[in-house]
Amino acid sequence: MRSCSRILAVWLLLFAGSSAEAQPKPGSDAGSLVARGEYLARAGDCIACHTAPEGRTFAGGRAMPTPFGTLYSSNITPDRDTGIGKWTAEDFYKAMHYGRFPDGGLMYPAMPFASYTKVTRADTEAIFAYLKSIPPVNQRNREHDLRFPYSNRQLILGWRTLYFSEGEFKPDPTKSAEWNRGAYLVEGLGHCGMCHSPINALGGTSQSDAFKGGLIPMQNWYAPSLTSNREAGLGDWSIKDITDLLQTGVSMRGVVYGPMAEVVHNSLQYLNDEDTRAMAVYLKSIAEPSPPTPPSSTLPTSESSLLISLGKTVYDKHCASCHGTQGEGKPPHWPPLANNQSIEMQSAVNPIRMVLNGGYPPGTKGNPMPYGMPPFAGLLSDNEIAAVVSYIRTAWGNRGTPVSAREANELRSAPLN
Known part of the structure; x- marks a missing residue:
């Protein structure tokens, strides 16, 4: 569910001390908030959902089939009538951090606010600055086509109680700055758990099952476990093999196809070497040993x-x-x-x-x-x-x-x- 866009000028981001915020490389234009926001929007793969096939960039309207009906992504261009042109930076932060519209209304969790809540305010404001800089598109949002009772937004309150924990990313002081940067990208902006975690009948994932793999609803692709070395767990991969796969889609150990190929094409290939390596370090670290014996065949x-x-x-x-x-x-x-x-x-x-x-x-x-x-x-x-x-x-x-x-x-x- 991803689409193509222009190549981004790569800006190096540093992770230092206890802050997970992106910072321009020393010597670059420290005031280039828009350029930093563009990089972060790439890392978050915002274009994937908010651009319809053959549609205008970030103008929304992309159909997203779910087991509960079809959702349509929203216009996030700075058009004042149909987009986010009237939003403030605080409004945008509330959308990313709390999953709420400026009027307090609840967003459906197809918007990955359960992951984006980890994104720092500074990085959120940079993304907002970038989105405010792109050409506005006057295109009204389509009404969602959800079956009853899922069309009742108040039911989202129950989902949030079960599956949403608000809060910015907190670095682990026992881990390196590189590991923490990777965790911030994978768990937050990259929202990798949206696909690589099992989704239950309510459309949620328990924290204990994070990154343990699952069938992507309505797409009929299996997103493998990132924790099991029997699946995509990368514990026995070299850092180079992991970074090659993330940056180019191919490595000596494997090749990406399907939805993951689109993620690499639209997002991961544009990350700088430092961030890609940080993600690799983190992904390698969460792999866990798996039982060596596979389930028995169901065929005679x-x-x-x-x-x-x-x-x-x-x-x-x-x-x-x-x-x-x-x-x-x-x-x-x-x-x-x-x-x-x-x-x-x-x-x-x-x-x-x-x-x-x-x-x-x-x-x-x-x-x-x-x-x-x-x-x-x-x-x-x-x-x-x-x-x-x-x-x-x-x-x-x-x-x-x-x-x-x-x-x-x-x-x-x-x-x-």
Whole structure:
């Protein structure tokens, strides 16, 4: 759910002492609040939701399907009639920090104020200064299309009681300045937990489940756990591999596709080296050891054996030329499939979708012409899709489990973004 925009001039941000606020690099224009705000808006990926496909930048109107109905993002250009042109810096801070409109009305939590509440006032004011500097667009906000009773905003009070803890980021004095900067970006502006945490039937996530992975509602992509080394936990990755993935979308350990590719394209590739490294340090630190034994297959043994046998045939014919006969790949452009966390996860949604729909990593300044994977939905049957995914999840020492043709069929009609 992200869209393209212009490249930002990179401004270095420093994290020093107990403050998580962004500061211009010594020697740069210390009064360039707008430039700093533009950088921070990139870090927060504001353009992703507030720009509709083919729409004007930050003019809103992007449809955001949810299990409760469809929300439409708001116009955050400085137009006085339809945007935030009449807002004050205090109004904007209340929106970011408390999730409330200037009149006190409650915002739906699709606006990630549960994460943005951690953003410092100084950084919030910089973002506001940037948004006030962009061209105003006169475009009225669309009414949300939510089912009853979710259309009653007062119900948000209950959600906030359960899932919202207001408060700016507090550095951990036992950790380094770099670690704290990374935590500030990941937990706050980056709002990584919005996707990488399980979401329950009420659209909330308990604090104890933060970053533990989950299916992204209505998108049919699985955002892997950032804490489990069986999934996307980065505990055994090098800092370089992590920073490469964040900045370019490809590394020697893996490649990003789907919604994460859009995050890299629109946001992460524009962060400076210091901030990217800080995020990597923090992400690496929250990885936890995981049980080595995967869940047992739900398919009968005989069916699994037949699938995997067919899968090897399909793999050798269509996949081995890029990914290698032993799944070794040709990194960074053709990722290895052997000992690949994204292949072995409990959820097989992502590998099934990649075989069905193919895709490209993001085009970034560090990797402007990415290699892609072709779609096989029109070439392979459900049985063949299930077979080849089952094969790569169990071959070469991989510890995944087989998948069924029914699972492949269910994802054939999934939206592509």
